[in-house]
Amino acid sequence: MTxxxxxxxxxxxxxxxxxxxALARAITLAESTRADHRTVADEVLDTLAPxxxxxxxxxxxxxxxxxxxxxxxxxxxxxxxxxxxxAVLAVDPSSRRTGGSILGDKTRMGELSRRADAFIRPSPGAxxxxxxxxxxxxxxxxxxxxxxxxxxxxxxxxxxxxVAVADMVDLFLLLVAPGGGDELQGIKRGIxxxxxxxxxxxxxxxxxxxxxxxxxxxxxxxHLLRPKWHSWATEVLACSALTGSGVDDVWDAIDRFDxxxxxxxxxxxxxxxxxxxxxxxxxxxxxxxxxxxxxxVAGLVGAVEADVASGRVSPTVAARRxxxxxxxx
Amino acid sequence: MTxxxxxxxxxxxxxxxxxxxALARAITLAESTRADHRTVADEVLDTLAPxxxxxxxxxxxxxxxxxxxxxxxxxxxxxxxxxxxxAVLAVDPSSRRTGGSILGDKTRMGELSRRADAFIRPSPGAxxxxxxxxxxxxxxxxxxxxxxxxxxxxxxxxxxxxVAVADMVDLFLLLVAPGGGDELQGIKRGIxxxxxxxxxxxxxxxxxxxxxxxxxxxxxxxHLLRPKWHSWATEVLACSALTGSGVDDVWDAIDRFDxxxxxxxxxxxxxxxxxxxxxxxxxxxxxxxxxxxxxxVAGLVGAVEADVASGRVSPTVAARRxxxxxxxx
Numbered sequence: 001m002t003x004x005x006x007x008x009x010x011x012x013x014x015x016x017x018x019x020x021x022a023l024a025r026a027i028t029l030a031e032s033t034r035a036d037h038r039t040v041a042d043e044v045l046d047t048l049a050p051x052x053x054x055x056x057x058x059x060x061x062x063x064x065x066x067x068x069x070x071x072x073x074x075x076x077x078x079x080x081x082x083x084x085x086x087a088v089l090a091v092d093p094s095s096r097r098t099g100g101s102i103l104g105d106k107t108r109m110g111e112l113s114r115r116a117d118a119f120i121r122p123s124p125g126a127x128x129x130x131x132x133x134x135x136x137x138x139x140x141x142x143x144x145x146x147x148x149x150x151x152x153x154x155x156x157x158x159x160x161x162x163v164a165v166a167d168m169v170d171l172f173l174l175l176v177a178p179g180g181g182d183e184l185q186g187i188k189r190g191i192x193x194x195x196x197x198x199x200x201x202x203x204x205x206x207x208x209x210x211x212x213x214x215x216x217x218x219x220x221x222x223h224l225l226r227p228k229w230h231s232w233a234t235e236v237l238a239c240s241a242l243t244g245s246g247v248d249d250v251w252d253a254i255d256r257f258d259x260x261x262x263x264x265x266x267x268x269x270x271x272x273x274x275x276x277x278x279x280x281x282x283x284x285x286x287x288x289x290x291x292x293x294x295x296x297v298a299g300l301v302g303a304v305e306a307d308v309a310s311g312r313v314s315p316t317v318a319a320r321r322x323x324x325x326x327x328x329x
Numbered sequence: 330m331t332x333x334x335x336x337x338x339x340x341x342x343x344x345x346x347x348x349x350x351a352l353a354r355a356i357t358l359a360e361s362t363r364a365d366h367r368t369v370a371d372e373v374l375d376t377l378a379p380x381x382x383x384x385x386x387x388x389x390x391x392x393x394x395x396x397x398x399x400x401x402x403x404x405x406x407x408x409x410x411x412x413x414x415x416a417v418l419a420v421d422p423s424s425r426r427t428g429g430s431i432l433g434d435k436t437r438m439g440e441l442s443r444r445a446d447a448f449i450r451p452s453p454g455a456x457x458x459x460x461x462x463x464x465x466x467x468x469x470x471x472x473x474x475x476x477x478x479x480x481x482x483x484x485x486x487x488x489x490x491x492v493a494v495a496d497m498v499d500l501f502l503l504l505v506a507p508g509g510g511d512e513l514q515g516i517k518r519g520i521x522x523x524x525x526x527x528x529x530x531x532x533x534x535x536x537x538x539x540x541x542x543x544x545x546x547x548x549x550x551x552h553l554l555r556p557k558w559h560s561w562a563t564e565v566l567a568c569s570a571l572t573g574s575g576v577d578d579v580w581d582a583i584d585r586f587d588x589x590x591x592x593x594x595x596x597x598x599x600x601x602x603x604x605x606x607x608x609x610x611x612x613x614x615x616x617x618x619x620x621x622x623x624x625x626v627a628g629l630v631g632a633v634e635a636d637v638a639s640g641r642v643s644p645t646v647a648a649r650r651x652x653x654x655x656x657x658x
Contacts, residue, residue, distance in 0.1 A: 045643040053640045138645060192553065193522055221550040224521065272638035279637045280617070282648035287616040288609070308608045309601035311382045314374040316467060319611035 005029070005036060008043040015048065015146050020119065023146045030138040031124040045138060048145035053271065055087075055144045056258050059165040061155040061191060062175030067201045071175055071241040072152060073109045076118060078247050084150045085117040087143035091165050092123035092156035093132045119148060123156060130285050133164035137278065140168065166194040167274055170267060171257050173197045173250075176218065178210035192218075193225060197235055197253055204240035211238045231264035232257050296325045334358070334365060337372040344377065344475050349448065352475045359467040360453040374467060377474035382600065384416075384473045385587050388494040390484040390520060391504030396530045400504055400570040401481060402438040405447060407576050413479045414446040416472035420494050421452035421485035422461045448477060452485060459614050462493035466607065469497065495523040496603055499596060500586050502526045502579075505547065507539035521547075522554060525563055525586060528579055533569035540567045560593035561586050625654045 006025060014022025030041040062068050076086045088109065112118045124135040140151050153169055155161045166172040174195035192198070198218045203211035219236040227233045235253055239246025261267040291297055304322055307313035335354060343351025359370040391397050405415045417438065441447045450472075453464040469480050482498055484490045495501040503524035521527070527547045532540035548565040556562045564582055568575025590596040620626055633651055636642035 042643075042646050042649065046646045049641055049643050049646075052643075134645060138643065141643060217549065217553065220546065221553050224546065224550050271640070275637045275640065275644050276634055278644040279634065279648050282645060283620065283651060284613050284617055286648065286652050287620060288613055291612065291616060305605055305608065308604045311600070311604065312378055314371075314378050314381075314467065314470060315604050315607040316463060316611060317371050317375045317378075319608050319615065320371060322612060323615050 005040055008040050008047070011040070011044050012047050015044070015142065016051075018147065020146075023119070023142060024121075026142050027121060027124075027139045030142065031135045041138070045141060048142065052141040052144040054147075055140075055149050055151040056254065057140065057151050057153065057169040057171070058254060059153045059155070059162075059169035059172040060175060061162045061165065061172070061194075062201075063177070066175050066177045067241050068154065068175055069108045071199070071201055071239075071247075072154060073112045074241040074244055074247045075250060076109070076112045076152065077115065078244070078251055079150050080112075080115050080117045082251065085119075085148045086112075086115075086150045086152065087119040087121070087140075087146075087148040088112070088152045088154065089121050089136050089139050089143070090123040090154045090156050091129075091133055091136050091161045093127060093129045093161060094156075119143060119146075129161060129164055130281065133161070133168065134278070134282065136165075137168045162191050162194060167277065170261065170270070171196045171254055173199060173254075175199050175201050176214065177202055178207045178214045192221065195222070195234055196228060196232060196257060197237070197250070198222060199250055200236070200238040201241055203238035203246060204243050214238075229261055229264075229266055231260040231266055291322075291326055294326050297322055300325055334369055337369045337376070340369070340373050341376050344373070344471065345380075347476065349475075352448070352471060353450075355471050356450060356453075356468045359471065360464045370467070374470060377471065381470040381473040383476075384469075384478050384480040385500070385583065386469065386480050386482065386498040387583060388482045388484070388491075388498035388501040389504060390491045390494065390501070390523075391530075392506070395504050395506045396570050397483065397504055398437045400528070400530055400568075400576075401483060402441045403570040403573055403576045404579060405438070405441045405481065406444065407573070407580055408479050409441075409444050409446045411580065414448075414477045415441075415444075415479045415481065416448040416450070416469075416475075416477040417441070417481045417483065418450050418465050418468050418472070419452040419483045419485050420458075420462055420465045420490045422456060422458045422490060423485075448472060448475075458490060458493055459610065462490070462497065463607070463611065465494075466497045491520050491523060496606065499590065499599070500525045500583055502528060502583075504528050504530050505543065506531055507536045507543045521550065524551070525557060525561060526579070526582055527551060527563065527565040529565070529567040530570055532567035532575060533572050543567075558590055558593075558595050560589040560595055620651075620655055623655050626651055629654055 006022075011022050011026045011029075015026060026041065026044050029037040030045065032038065032041070060068065060072060072088060076088060079086050109120055113120050121139060124132055124139070136153060140153065143151050153165050155165045162172075172194045174191060174197070176198060178200055200211045200215045200218070215236050215238045222234045222236060225234070237246060237249055237253060239250055241247065258267075261270070292301065300322060304313070304318045308315050308318045340351050340355045340358075344355060355370065355373050358366045359374065361367065361370070389397065389401060401417060405417060408415050438449055442449050450468055453461055453468070465482060469482065472480050482494050484494050491501075501523045503520060503526070505527060507529055529540045529544045529547070544565050544567045551563045551565060554563070566575060566578055566582060568579055570576065587596075590599070621630065629651060633642070633647045637644050637647045
């Protein structure tokens with residue numbers, strides 16, 4: 001069925017007034033590829049922009065099987081019990097978005113999804129990482145305008161989604177499982193370097209002592225890296241999402257991080273850098289799209305890419321040829 | 330004084346014929362910002378493209394004070410003694426290119442620079458990292474066409490030059506110094522993750538035992554990372570560029586790496602990916618330059634960036650505004 005496109009002013013009122021349907025609707029419009037939907041979403045985002053930025057933005061990533069959903073549910077419910085309002089978003093360029101997957105997300109975090117102060121939203125469907133991340137960022141801003149003061153952005157699936165998420169949050173939390181190097185190799189290169197906080201999950205039962213050793217391993221590895229912030233050094237904690245033990249310490253660390261980077265003004269600088277980088281990546285993506293859509297370029301690009309990949313033509317020369325064919329018209 | 334621009338055919342002949350002046354001249358033209366120079370350089374690169382790709386491309390990076398120059402000199406002379414021809418290039422976006430700095434580079438590697446089978450070229454001067462890296466890549470291709478079968482690309486200065494160099498070489502070597510975590514924090518985030526080979530230098534005299542411990546630390550940290558190649562797991566070695574002990578092991582590792590990634594065909598794939606990424610980054614940079622050069626855009630961009638950085642306007646909305654002002658004309 002086709003639903004009439006709501007009036008932007010109405011959506012803004014609804015979001016300000018705490019109408020969750022209005023929030024969900026605005027996010028759906030922001031995720032849409034339809035121009036008329038985008039126009040409404042842009043107007044809503046534009047109006048609400050000054051009311052965004054109030055949340056602690058926490059990115060959470062970890063290899064499969066580490067218990068990410070259980071951890072987010074345990075952390076989210078703890079944070080709500082502390083009096084906060086929590087939105088959980090996801091970035092998954094591989095997701096086939098369906099009603100089922102939304103249901104999947106809800107059931108996956110059953111207790112959290114039943115909380116009045118929680119809002120769980122799956123990834124804005126499959127697509128290029130840039131686009132998926134962008135729409136998740138817009139959902140984050142809408143959630144902030146709505147009044148959620150903690151936004152958790154979860155990475156799902158493979159690829160570079162961790163970097164995209166780290167670029168949109170304040171604190172990047174890497175969740176790992178106890179175990180020796182072999183299991184730990186499930187962590188993608190570069191991810192550990194993004195982490196402001198490393199949490200060893202499953203620190204319970206038989207794995208409790210292994211979790212302690214794993215925590216020490218990561219503490220040593222993290223120590224080899226230059227800190228990302230002047231006012232915060234990456235910490236390594238252990239917890240059990242299952243029993244809930246140590247989850248309060250994780251939130252306490254997120255809290256201390258927030259205080260540290262706000263008082264040092266590093267957070268404002270980081271967010272300004274993130275937003276400016278986001279602006280230019282959008283412009284760059286759009287310019288490349290226009291370039292690829294040019295008929296002359298489209299006709300040449302396949303052969304040129306093949307020549308470059310095979311080393312028959314230097315990338316610089318190939319780039320100039322394509323640019324000339326584009327710029328000349 | 331102004332020198333007439335050489336004929337591209339002559340330069341190609343000269344490079345094929347082993348005329349080092351022709352090589353140096355071609356690199357200078359490739360580094361030039363003058364259109365007429367670029368045209369000649371492009372023709373030379375285009376003609377020689379099929380004759381490139383024959384070298385082992387080794388990137389070398391490390392924090393200040395690690396003894397990079399001494400190490401490259403020790404490795405380079407060892408490799409020449411093994412019967413190879415070695416070109417040493419550098420990427421340094423902060424370099425103030427002068428005759429002095431060339432002299433500086435030569436004196437910095439005095440013994441190596443006196444070898445007939447060595448070619449040392451400093452960074453193509455200051456500028457944006459993308460441009461500097463691009464010109465170094467072209468110098469690398471020209472050196473390959475000339476017949477150098479080992480090209481060492483050194484990172485100098487700060488910034489993300491390590492990533493740019495890792496994107497143009499086969500093997501990325503991270504040189505570190507013995508010492509505890511505190512000293513090791515000089516290593517930029519992300520760099521360790523790029524390393525296919527970590528070498529602890531200064532494993533001599535009083536530092537010998539510390540170097541052994543440092544090597545073990547890095548071996549443990551590297552073990553936490555998923556390997557970059559299927560056919561090669563990052564190794565950690567120790568050596569002394571001063572006494573030369575262990576330098577042969579480093580070359581042996583580079584050799585084994587080369588055999589492994591060639592026989593697994595991973596090298597061809599990696600180089601094809603690098604070249605294609607290089608093509609699109611050049612196109613993207615050029616499109617952004619054209620965009621910024623547009624008078625309407627230039628008039629708006631300052632205020633728009635400020636609004637975005639301050640959070641008053643959403644990056645998506647701001648991007649669309651700038652793009653409309655550009656695309657509309």
